[in-house]
Amino acid sequence: MHTENLYALVDMGSNGIRFSISDLSLKSARLLPCIYRHRAAISLYDALHSSEVGAKEFVFSDHTISEVAKELKSFRAVCNSYPPNGIPEKNITVFATEAMRTALNKDAMVQAIKEASSLKVEIVHPQMESLLGAMGARSAFDVVDGVVMDLGGGSVQMTYMKLSGKGQALENLKRGEYWLDWGNNAKSLPFGAAKLSDKIKKGEAGALALRESLRGQMKDTYHKLCENEPDAKSTKTLYLCGGGFRGYGSMLMHTDPIQPYPIPTIAGYKVSGKRFRETKKMTEVNEHEKNKIRGMSKRRREQFGAIVEVVDAVAETCKHIEEVVFCGGGNREGVLFLKLPEQLREVDPLLCLPAGADIPEEVLVSIIGMIYPIVSDGVAQAPGSDIFNKGILTYVVKNMWENGGPLGDLNASKALHAPIDGPIAGMAGLTHEVIAILSLTTCARWENDVSGKDEALCRNLRKLLEPEQVWWCEAIGTFARLLCTMFPVPQMFPVGKVLLSCVWKGGLGKKGKKEGVMFSVGVDDGVKVMETEHEKFKVGKDLKVDWKADFRVLRR
DSSP states (O other), X not given: OOGGGEEXXXXXXXXXXXXXXXXXXXXXXXXXXXXXXXXXXXXXXXXXXXXXXXXXXXXXOHXXXXXXXXXXXXXXXXXXTSTTTOSOGGGEEEEEOHHHHXXXXXXXXXXXXXXXXXXXXXEOOHHHHHHHHHHHHHTTOSEEEEEEEXXXXXXEEEEEEEEESHHHHHHHHHHSSTHHHHHHHOEEESOOHHHHHHHHHTTOTTHHHHHHHHXXXXXXXXXXXXXXXXXXXXXXXXXXXXXXXHHHHHHHHHTOSSSSOSOOOSTTOEEEHHHHTOHHHHHHHHHHOOSOXXXXXXXXXXXXXXXXXXXXXXXXXXXXXOEEEEOSOXXXXXXXXXXXXXXXXXXXXXXXXXXXXXXXXXXXXXXXHHHHHHHHHOBTTBTTGGGOOHHHHHHHXXXXXXXXXXXXXXXXXXXXXXXXXXXXXXXXXXXXXXXHHHHHHXXXXXXXXXXXXXXXXXXXXXXXXXXXXXXXXXXXXHHXXXXXXXXXXXXXXOTTSEEEEEEEEEEESTTSOEEEEEEEEEEOTTOOOOOOOGGXXXXXXXXXXXXXXXXXXXXX
């Protein structure tokens, strides 16, 4: 590991101070892999508004300054511990947001940190904070079109982003630093979760006026955003990041109709606009639920009333929103994302997910080149195959030969869990729908040979998709199993001598009365293949789609 590729970040937020170290080596940089993470539970907002004797409003106490400086000193020691000479100082970034912006003695804090760690603190402008949050959210996706909002402890940010895939990516490269447009349109409002919660708790006479101010400013901000970005008026999607919004998303996930909910992370969770607006129900759950709610700290639950105020303001402002996506990225990911080369930023993160087996590049390209055009165009009578975009299909092919050597009775479970809580869990590009597709497809590659506990997991993952999409996950996974049976190691796959196809066909089934999709592997004469009982490969058990899948091996 070269320390030149390591980047250390400190995010001095209003609710806590977050430390991270990420490895931006070229091979995996697009995924922004984090190798160290720590959070210091120091609320800079609370420190500025302490009720202790002798405390001054908007002034950090000597104790707070000392504690923060001590944390930065410890983190610098962690950075210095990486051989041979530690993380270069030019690769260490310390940035602060709303709380530091408003502190009357911020210079004293900055100086103390400098003396303790030799690190310089950058206090970011509100507009820059909005841009960083938006870029952090954008880092997890290939295609983005929607309003992006970030709710922190001290402020809430709003901007608009639109990226529509490869064609848009090429256009963006021609435009240069196109994302600066997002920054120019980004706005920051002084209504963070900690700040609002403090006002509400104190029962100030101006609380009602504060609520009206929040809603009024949010509407004004949104209308100005739409003037600068006309497409924002018609967008149906809202992307949310920041601890406050993630807390609300955690409450929605806790009460999701699918229970137990099959995916633990809030990153990539999506709900309808209608469900997003169920703030009264979420408030009741927060008030009456005695047990721990995953993703909700005690402090976050105490601030939930303030979070709901912001959510209500968003719902009232963006009435046309039909879906809401919760993002794992934030300011730190935004900083890292902007450090990547322009061309790398435009790459679909799913294409960068690691391979489980050593697959020759020509084999990977050949298989994807044959299957992708078929599934992307779709089989007209069997809709749903278009969920297999190039990124998803690439992961499936990269990993369909994985674990060919270890005990076979573990393979289906390993494949099922890899995107959920295994080796690739939490990586960029993994919305909950994508996780379900990857898990179900690669599990089917191993015949869905899982235990009772994982059978329940499979059932709930299927509920995240449409029945037709589940069928295609099973079918593509089974097709992958057929290929791996014929060619047990990827090096055996004869590039240029195999033709893969799938077409809608009647006359299938034992009695020839069913319709469905015929998957075929056409092999040139003379090519060595392992024997298969392809007629026994089945798809459709416990599924709601009455299509037949027929698998055949043909000599050409």
